[in-house]
Amino acid sequence: REGYSFTGWNTEADGSGVSYENQEHVDLAGVGESITLYAQWYKGSVVLLAALTDHYTAKDGDVLTGRLGGNYKISIEENATVTLHNVVINGVNQSSYRWAGITCLGNCNIILNRKNTVKGFQVLYPGIYVPEDKKLTISGTGSLDASSNGEGTGIGCGYSTSCGSIEINGGTIVATGGLYAAGIGGAEEGTVGNIEINGGTIVATGGQYAAGIGGGYRKTVGYIKICGSDTKVTAIKGE
Numbered sequence: 001r002e003g004y005s006f007t008g009w010n011t012e013a014d015g016s017g018v019s020y021e022n023q024e025h026v027d028l029a030g031v032g033e034s035i036t037l038y039a040q041w042y043k044g045s046v047v048l049l050a051a052l053t054d055h056y057t058a059k060d061g062d063v064l065t066g067r068l069g070g071n072y073k074i075s076i077e078e079n080a081t082v083t084l085h086n087v088v089i090n091g092v093n094q095s096s097y098r099w100a101g102i103t104c105l106g107n108c109n110i111i112l113n114r115k116n117t118v119k120g121f122q123v124l125y126p127g128i129y130v131p132e133d134k135k136l137t138i139s140g141t142g143s144l145d146a147s148s149n150g151e152g153t154g155i156g157c158g159y160s161t162s163c164g165s166i167e168i169n170g171g172t173i174v175a176t177g178g179l180y181a182a183g184i185g186g187a188e189e190g191t192v193g194n195i196e197i198n199g200g201t202i203v204a205t206g207g208q209y210a211a212g213i214g215g216g217y218r219k220t221v222g223y224i225k226i227c228g229s230d231t232k233v234t235a236i237k238g239e
Contacts, residue, residue: 004041007048007065007086013038015114019086021050021067042085049074049087057105058082063113071121073099078106078134084142085113091121093149098122100129100158101146104136112140112171123150124159126187127175133193134164140171148178153216154204156182157190165193165222170200177207177238180217187216194222199231206238 008024011017020026020037029035046063047056055073058064060080067088068074074089076082089101101118102110110128118127127146130136136155138144146154154175157163166184180188183204185195192215204212212235215221226233 001041004043005046007040007042007046009037010040015040015086071097075103075105076108081109083111083113084116087116089118091119091149093123095122100125102128104130107134109137112142112144114142116142117145120148120152124152126152126156126158128155130156130163130166132162132164137167138171139169143172145174147176151178151181151187153177153181153185153187154183156185156192157187159187160189162191167196168200169198172201175204177210179207180210182206182210182214182216184213185215185221186219190216191219192221196225197231197233199228201232203234205236208238210238212236
């Protein structure tokens with residue numbers, strides 16, 4: 001399709017269903033059953049995560065799509081705006097992979113398109129890492145499910161590290177923190193900057209002894225600001 005990039009298949013024409021990589025081996029239907037898959041196209045060029053063979057740093061304007069096939073570190077360069085389009089990053093909890101599902105290298109913007117899942121790698125790391133004194137801004141109309149593999153935040157920082165500020169202006173976000181870590185914000189022994197939510201639907205769940213949104217266990221957050229008549233926020237404190 002001229003001017004478009006093929007990004008795979010989906011059970012729904014609008015991409016809201018279950019996604020499959022091109023040539024993926026799956027069991028879709030039993031004998032005598034049928035299923036319809038819809039080709040998915042993105043207007044412009046994309047970075048296919050399934051095709052990567054090494055770590056990758058996303059540049060300004062990149063569109064990331066598909067399922068990450070290897071245990072690679074995905075970063076976003078400073079001051080870049082990157083779109084997540086049906087991304088699946090399921091981090092593996094092994095000591096060899098000491099990084100977040102997505103690592104921001106400075107101030108950056110993430111635009112959510114369609115359905116996205118980002119899970120951190122080794123137990124101490126978050127789903128999405130925001131470096132100290134920097135800011136992550138999230139917007140768009142898609143969804144994001146962000147979580148750690150044990151002791152990091154969904155969005156923010158990992159164990160014993162501090163992180164910058166987080167601003168959310170749209171999208172449907174589910175952020176789940178690990179042990180002593182907030183869903184959005186700080187983890188154990190790490191402070192977090194400011195958190196602003198100006199739009200979207202957010203459900204943030206903290207791990208044991210941690211807030212849904214805010215600082216992790218025994219640590220602090222700058223300030224938390226929630227505004228906008230259409231903003232819906234649910235913050236659940238860990239028990």
